Amino acid sequence: MPNAIDDLCYQLALANRIVAHEGVLDGFGHISVRHPDKPGHYLLSRSRSPELVEPGDILELDVDSNVVTPGNILPYGECVIHGEIFRKRPDVMTIVHHHSPALLPFCLTDLKLMPINSLGATMGEVVPSWDSAHEFGDTPMVLTTNAQGASLARALGPHWMVLMRRHGATVVGRSIKEAVFRSIMTHRNAELQLRAEAIADVTPLSPGEARLSHDYSLQERPLNRAWEYWVTRLTKAGELPPKTRTLVGGKAGKAKAKKVAKKAGRKK
Numbered sequence: 001m002p003n004a005i006d007d008l009c010y011q012l013a014l015a016n017r018i019v020a021h022e023g024v025l026d027g028f029g030h031i032s033v034r035h036p037d038k039p040g041h042y043l044l045s046r047s048r049s050p051e052l053v054e055p056g057d058i059l060e061l062d063v064d065s066n067v068v069t070p071g072n073i074l075p076y077g078e079c080v081i082h083g084e085i086f087r088k089r090p091d092v093m094t095i096v097h098h099h100s101p102a103l104l105p106f107c108l109t110d111l112k113l114m115p116i117n118s119l120g121a122t123m124g125e126v127v128p129s130w131d132s133a134h135e136f137g138d139t140p141m142v143l144t145t146n147a148q149g150a151s152l153a154r155a156l157g158p159h160w161m162v163l164m165r166r167h168g169a170t171v172v173g174r175s176i177k178e179a180v181f182r183s184i185m186t187h188r189n190a191e192l193q194l195r196a197e198a199i200a201d202v203t204p205l206s207p208g209e210a211r212l213s214h215d216y217s218l219q220e221r222p223l224n225r226a227w228e229y230w231v232t233r234l235t236k237a238g239e240l241p242p243k244t245r246t247l248v249g250g251k252a253g254k255a256k257a258k259k260v261a262k263k264a265g266r267k268k
Helices: 006-021 079-088 103-110 146-156 177-197 208-217 220-236 253-266
Strands: 030-034 041-045 058-062 094-098 161-164 166-175
Touching: 006 030, 006 041, 006 058, 006 094, 006 177, 006 220, 030 079, 030 177, 041 079, 058 079, 079 094, 079 103, 079 146, 079 166, 094 177, 103 161, 103 166, 103 177, 146 166, 146 253, 166 177
Parallel strands: none
Antiparallel strands: 030 041, 030 094, 041 058, 094 166, 161 166
16 A cells, blocks of 8 residues: 555656756756655666656655665765755755756856746746856766765755756755746746757846746646646646656666566567
C-alpha cells in the first residue's frame, strides 16, 4: 500500500518530467524536495536525465549531501546545491537547478532579467547573480563541494532564484508545485523578454505590479490550474512516470533488471 514517501517520490518524478516536457530541463538539471519527516534530509533522483526519472530512482540524502539510501547508487554530481540551500533556507521545500536556453543569455551577458508579465513576476523582486570564479577560480563549471554549494546558497539569500554566470539558474519554492511553476514561468518570461528586446526597449512591470502579481500568481487556484494543464500534456504525450516505486539497487530492482536482461537476451 503506498505511503506518504512513495507518493512524494511519485510527485517528484512527475515534477522532473513536467519541467523537462515544458522545455526547461533537458538531459541535465535536477529537482529535489525536503524530506517531510526529517527536515535535515532531502529526496533527489539518482543521476538520470529528468525526463526519465521514476519514483524508484529517488534517493534520500542528508543535508551534507551524503546518500542515506542503501546501495552504491550515484546521485547527481551537483547534489551539494540542494543540501546547502536546504541547510540555509528552512522555508524552502523544493529546489530546481536547470540550464534553460531562454535564461542562459542572462547568465552570459549583463542583460538584466526582469518581470515583463504577471506570471514572470514569480521570479521575485530581486534575482541575484553568482559567479563561481569569484571564490573558486577556474572550475569545470559544476558545483561538487559543500563550500561551492554554500556559496551559492549565500548568493541566493532570501530570494526565490539565482542566476549562475556561464552556467544556469537555481530556483526554489515552498512546495513542488510552486517551484515547478516558478521555473517554467520565469523560463517563458525570459523567452518573451528576448523576443521583445529584439524589437524595441522593454518596459518591465512596476515594483508594485510585480509584487502584487507574484503573490496572486502563487495562490492555490493558479498553481493547481497550471499543474493540471502540465499533467494533462504529459499524459497525452504518454510520458507519465510509473506509479509503483521499485527501488534501484533493491531486491525488487535487481530482479526487474535480471528479467529485462533475460528478455533482451531472448530477442537477440
